[in-house]
Amino acid sequence: MGTDVLLTGRLLDFIADPFTTPWEDACLIEDHGALLIRGGKIAARGPADSLRAQHPDVAEVAYGEALILPGFIDAHVHFPQTAMIASWGKRLIDWLNTYTFPEEMRFGDPAYAAEIAARYLDLTTAHGTTSMVSFCTIHPESVEAFFTEAQKRGQRVVAGKTCMDRNAPEGLQDTAQSGYDDSKALLEKWHGVDRISYAITPRFSPTSTPDQLSAMGALWAEHPDCLMQTHLSEQVDEVEWVKGLFPNARDYLDTYEAHGLLGANGLYGHSIHLETREKHRLLEVGAALVHCPTSNTFIGSGLFDMAGLKADGHRVGLATDTGGGSNFSMLRTMGAAYELAQLRGTALHPAQLLWLATAGSAGAIGMTDRIGTLAPGTEADIVVLDLASTPAIAQRATRASDLWEAVFPTIMMGDDRAVKAVWIGGQPALG
Structure with a gap:
């Protein structure tokens, strides 16, 4: 794949603390999003179509409906x-x-x-x-x-x-x-x-x-x-x-x-x-x-x-x-x-x-400038979650009216089967 890679899927990141800011305003959600990974860091974040057009020669790893989060x-x-x-x-x-x-x-x-x-x-x-x-x-x-x-x-x-x-x-x-x-x-x-x-x-x-x-x-x-x-x-x-x-x-x-x-x-x-x-x-x-x-x-x-x-x-x-x-x-x-x-x-x-x-x-731990986020310029530690990893979770997720209803069953019932992929320092570690 070379140095650069484009990860596409549903992105979820935080731009504020949802305990002190209404959660609707604290979250960044991109249903068809992408991350450009370069040199172990997140180089860009945005709509998948836009980043594909800007980087047509970069290999893509497509995660479809899976949820891409900070590790x-x-x-x-x-x-x-x-x-x-x-x-x-x-x-x-x-x-x-x-x-x-x-x-x-x-x-x-x-x-x-x-x-x-x-x-x-x-x-x-x-x-x-x-x-x-x-x-x-x-x-x-x-x-x-x-x-x-x-x-x-x-x-x-x-x-x-x-x-x-x-x-x-x-x-x-x-x-x-x-x-x-x-x-x-x-x-x-x-x-x-x-x-x-x-x-x-x-x-x-x-x-x-x-x-x-x-x-x-x-x-x-x-x-x-x-x-x-x-x-x-x-x-x-x-x-x-x-x-x-x-x-x-x-x-x-x-x-x-x-x-x-x-x-x-x-x-x-x-x-x-x-x-x-x-x-x-x-x-x-x-x-x-x-x-x-x-x-x-x-x-x-x-x-x-x-x-x-x-x-x-x-x-x-x-x-x-x-x-x-x-x-x-x-x-x-x-x-x-x-x-x-x-x-x-x-x-x-x-x-x-x-x-x-x-x-x-x-x-x-004083590291918001490096990890715990998908913000450009930070280290590319990423987890990708399958929100339908087991029959019990899948049947509940199909009834979801929004992302939060879809992700909550995985929080409550998920295990390692829900982890579709892991990237550490911009390198695939799982999946």
Whole structure:
């Protein structure tokens, strides 16, 4: 096909946040649209007939009635938990001790880390996810494996070495100093290489001493352009645990804030049981919250306040939280977000759900200029959805009176069979 290629089909993109702008005005829909891909980027977007006429010699990949979207962005995952996804469990802490920590112990083996990294990226590509922000393990080998595999595939990813120096098995603990040293070395090696970014990654306050949290805060101060990812207020018993470990802290968020781990480039996974001060401080600094709905139901964590937090102006991304989440699919994650919002009395519109998985997550991780959009000049990460991928979905879609009625059954019932094609960095990765 050469360097240039024309993708044609039904285009859906976002030009505004449908939580703050009426969804009719927030969306760009082109029923007979096209994207010109050149040099790994989207060079042009518009009506198919017009772009064909302007570029008559460019090879076309025609997707017909399929829906062309920005690739899905998963804003909070644990790739090392791939093999133990959907493990029966009780509460968060029991689940970590029973399944997560024993599995993560294996990632000091570079061969095993490489095997799981490749498997994870295969599975997520099959589900239409083109970028993600991942926790690794305490082992530098796990970070090397993930970045090496993503680099081979030309993917835009963010990840970091998880730091833990207490309340974890001995073989899964580093120290404040080694956590800092290893993280700094990995950051300096990988951050900004190709499409790779480093995230400073203290797992959460219960597994880091104040000294380690301060060390991570110091590293972030030295590299403020990096993301910092952690967990916040996932379960009520976790919140009580934190209060016992940090008796002088004002609240859970203060255990991060006091150590330099609160900022605009901070990603705070879950954020379900937030106190009023925490909400105000997160909003004040412009931090991002990440909603993990399938994980929240699977581990019984609680109901994220999507409507309330978005109405207050918070930045929010969407995530599977593999493997606390029970599925690799961002479609399933959107469906779960809809269900959880219903339990809080809000019916999220399909435009809002798709925005969360694309532009919303891109905004949460500070990359709206690069991914999560089909805008010309941005990176060509694209997912193409078949809106009639199964008999159950097809029979419902045939009754649709508009695009939203056609796409909503795929959000609620779709899986990897709905993913017709995936393009990563302007190259076909699936389909």
